[in-house]
C-alpha cells in the first residue's frame with residue numbers, strides 16, 4: 387500500500403497551547419510496511435508462540451491477522467475532526483447539557499497491544515452549535531481504533547470536541563477493563579479503570595461535573 391495520509395494518535399502536546407489545535411488532529415504521512423512485510427512479521431510472532439506457521443490451521447493466519455489489524459486499527463486513517471464537521475444550530479433554543487452515555491468501545495493498549503474494553507460517556511454544553519449524536523460515538527470509535535492508553539483516549543475525545551464544536555464545556559468519562567491486567571501480569575479480572583476529562587464550564591464549576599456524573603450514573607439502578 388502506498389504511504390497514505392493519516393492522523394497520529396499522540397497526546398495533546400504543548401504546541402496545542404500556542405495554536406489551540408491538538409497535535410493529533412494534524413495529518414502526517416504514515417510509515418506503513420507493505421502487506422507482505424506485515425504478514426511476515428505475524429509469521430515470526432507465530433513462531434515466537436512456539437507453534438508452526440506452516441501447519442494447516444495457521445497457514446492463512448498471517449493474512450487474517452493483517453486484515454483484522456486493518457479493521458481494529460482503522461482509526462489511524464480517519465480524521466475525528468472531520469466527523470464533527472457537520473454541525474447544526476436549529477434545536478429550538480436548546481442550550482443545555484447533551485450527554486451520550488454508555489458508548490461501547492474496543493481499543494488496544496499501547497504497552498501490550500491487547501484489548502481494552504469499555505464504555506465512554508460524553509457530554510457537552512452547546513454554545514449554539516450541536517452535532518449529530520452518532521458523530522460523538524464515531525469520534526470515540528476513531529480514537530479507540532488506535533493504540534491507546536485510557537488517559538490519552540479520554541483526553542483526545544474531549545480535546546477534539548472542544549476544538550471543533552467550541553462548546554461551553556466538554557465532559558468525558560471512560561470506564562474500561564484492561565486485558566493486560568486480566569490475562570497477564572497482575573492477572574486481576576474484573577477491575578475497572580475510570581478516567582475523566584473536563585473542559586470549560588465543567589472544569590470551572592464542580593456542580594456541573596456533579597450534574598454530568600449524576601446523569602451518567604442515573605437510570606442504571608444506582
Ligand SMILES: Nc1nc2c(ncn2[C@@H]2O[C@H](COP(=O)(O)OP(=O)(O)OP(=O)(O)O)[C@@H](O)[C@H]2O)c(=O)[nH]1
Pocket residue numbers: 495496497534535536537564566567570571572
Ligand atoms: N496509566 C495507564 N497504564 C496502563 C494502561 N494500560 C496498561 N497500563 C499499564 O502500563 C504499565 C506498563 O508497565 P511496565 O512495567 O512498563 O510493563 P509490564 O512489565 O508489562 O507491567 P505489568 O503489567 O505490571 O506486568 C502496567 O502497569 C499496565 O497496567 C492505561 O491505559 N493507562
Ligand SMILES: [Zn+2]
Pocket residue numbers: 495496497498499500564566567
Ligand atoms: Zn497493557
